[in-house]
Amino acid sequence: MRLNLRNLSFEAIIGVLPNERERLQRVVANAEIDYAYSRGRFLDYALVARLIEMEITNGGFALIEDALGAVAAKILSLSGDIKRVKLSIEKPEALPNAAASLSLEINGGTLQ
Numbered sequence: 001m002r003l004n005l006r007n008l009s010f011e012a013i014i015g016v017l018p019n020e021r022e023r024l025q026r027v028v029a030n031a032e033i034d035y036a037y038s039r040g041r042f043l044d045y046a047l048v049a050r051l052i053e054m055e056i057t058n059g060g061f062a063l064i065e066d067a068l069g070a071v072a073a074k075i076l077s078l079s080g081d082i083k084r085v086k087l088s089i090e091k092p093e094a095l096p097n098a099a100a101s102l103s104l105e106i107n108g109g110t111l112q
Contacts, residue, residue, distance in 0.1 A: 001037035006030050008049055012057045014067060014091065026092055027056060028101075033075060034084040041081065048075065056089070064089050068104040076106065083108065 008031075011024035029052050035043050055074050061067040072085050090101035 001035055001043075003033040003035065003043050003045055003048065004031070005045060005049055005052070008052060010053045010057060014056065014059075014061050014064065014089075015094070016062045021062075025094070028090040028092055029053075029056070029071075030088045030090075031075070032084070032086040033082060035079065036081040036083065038081075043079065043082070048078070051075065051078070052087075064091070064100075064102045065104075068102060072104055072106050 008029045010027055012027045013021060013024060014027060015021065015025070031048065031052065033043060033048065051074055052071055055071045056067050059067055059070060061070070067089055068087055071089075072087050075085050075087070076082055084105070084107045086103065086105040088101055088103035090099050092099040094100040
């Protein structure tokens with residue numbers, strides 16, 4: 001089974017530039033999570049969305065790379081049934097003419 005979260009949008013302090021450390025900026029996260037579904041055992045998408053938002057807003061990350069690793073680890077810790085996590089974090093207003101985003105995929109415990 002695959003859980004998809006698209007366009008999870010919130011504000012956070014994330015970045016290395018001085019202005020990014022002083023004010024909130026919009027962050028957009030997307031996740032694909034493959035897990036072994038069985039009757040009565042499922043992955044709660046609302047819980048996953050809250051986890052992503054809370055980890056990033058409370059993390060005080062300077063680098064998106066660090067936020068990706070921390071969030072992916074938290075998602076993996078939710079259940080042994082999770083087989084793959086693909087996560088992207090975007091700062092849509094980071095540049096005047098482009099959005100900046102990075103992604104991470106962990107498949108079977110291996111970073112891709």
